[in-house]
Structure formats: C-alpha cells, structure tokens
Amino acid sequence: GNSVTQMEGPVTLSEEAFLTINCTYTATGYPSLFWYVQYPGEGLQLLLKATKADDKGSNKGFEATYRKETTSFHLEKGSVQVSDSAVYFCALITGSGYALNFGKGTSLLVTP
C-alpha cells in the first residue's frame, strides 16, 4: 500500500539556521508528492507540491525535489524564521486514488 514516513520531531532551530525535514514514501504507480503546513489552532495548508520525478516544488523559501531513485521528498529552507514554527506534513496521492496519505508530521520550533 501507499505510505509516507517522516523524521520524528520536534526539530528545534535557531533563527536563520538551515532546515531539512526528511520524507520517504512507498507507493504503487507514480505518486504526486506534497508538503502541507499546520499552524497552531488551524487546519493544514498546502505549502508545495511536485507531480513527477525530478520536479522541484517551492514556496515561501521552502523547496523539495521529487527523487524517484531514493523515493524521497525532503523539505529544505536555507534560513528559517520564527514564523516558520509549525507542524509540517509530507503527503502523497497516486493516480488510482483520490485521498492523500499523510505522514505523521514533524513539529518545527524556531527560536530567536
């Protein structure tokens, strides 16, 4: 079946540090991959996506590259801000499905 595995959190970084949150997946077929972000007290919001191998999704300084050979979609940001503190979810959907499979989420705390 389809599944997503994310690195365990929480991740604590100082402002302006480099961020990497690892995500690997298992899927039948050719999935589309997503990162969603959840701020406290809110629902999830789409951060970025990639629909085929070697695509790079980017938004708000975050980026992730769809790596088919390593079945990965790691999230990166060169310089994090306090306002980036949130929970980040990796997710996938395959062409044969209609619902996203989410990872368990990784909590990020950025300190001044």
Added chain:
Amino acid sequence: DAGVIQSPRHEVTEMGQEVTLRCKPISGHDYLFWYRQTMMRGLELLIYFNNNVPIDDSGMPEDRFSAKMPNASFSTLKIQPSEPRDSAVYFCASREGVDSPLHFGNGTRLTVT
C-alpha cells in the same frame, strides 16, 4: 472565499452522548474528506465523498461513526455513543477536482470525558 467552515470549534461531552460535527465545504468543490488527528496516530482519513456520494468509508473506526452529505454544501460526522478514545481533532477538507489542492477547515477539537 470563506474557506472550509467547521462547527463547533470545540466540543466537550460525556461518554455515551451523541456528538455531531458539521462542515461546509468550499462552493464548487466536488470532493469532501473527514480526517481525525491524534498525537498517537497522526492524520487518519475516515471517509470521503464525491458529488455527495460516499466513496470510501474504510477508515471509519466503528459503527458508532457515521457521516452524511445531504447536499453539496453540508456534511455531518456523527458519533453515537461517544467514548473517551474518540477524543481528537476532526478535520473536514474539500477539493475541487482530483488534481486540485486540498483545503482544510480549522477543525473541531472533541473531548469526551
């Protein structure tokens, strides 16, 4: 665009009581999803609808859970009777089409004592 609207935001009830959670999807969205979020299990898909028809309810944990979508602008998730292990945040989400992004509501935090 008001986004996906869920009510109530918080619900506290006693074990054995009936609980009804409500959702208004974004107008024009054909897909509606109910998710449950807990620390232990993360985000779990409970059920989803396409054009008001339930497509996959395999994630509904027990017969105590039921969901309806009587029209394109309203859905309910009902738990009867509720149990303490049902305590979680329940999210509703909608999507315009298969390739469109998912839009989440702000969730209902359910506490069953």
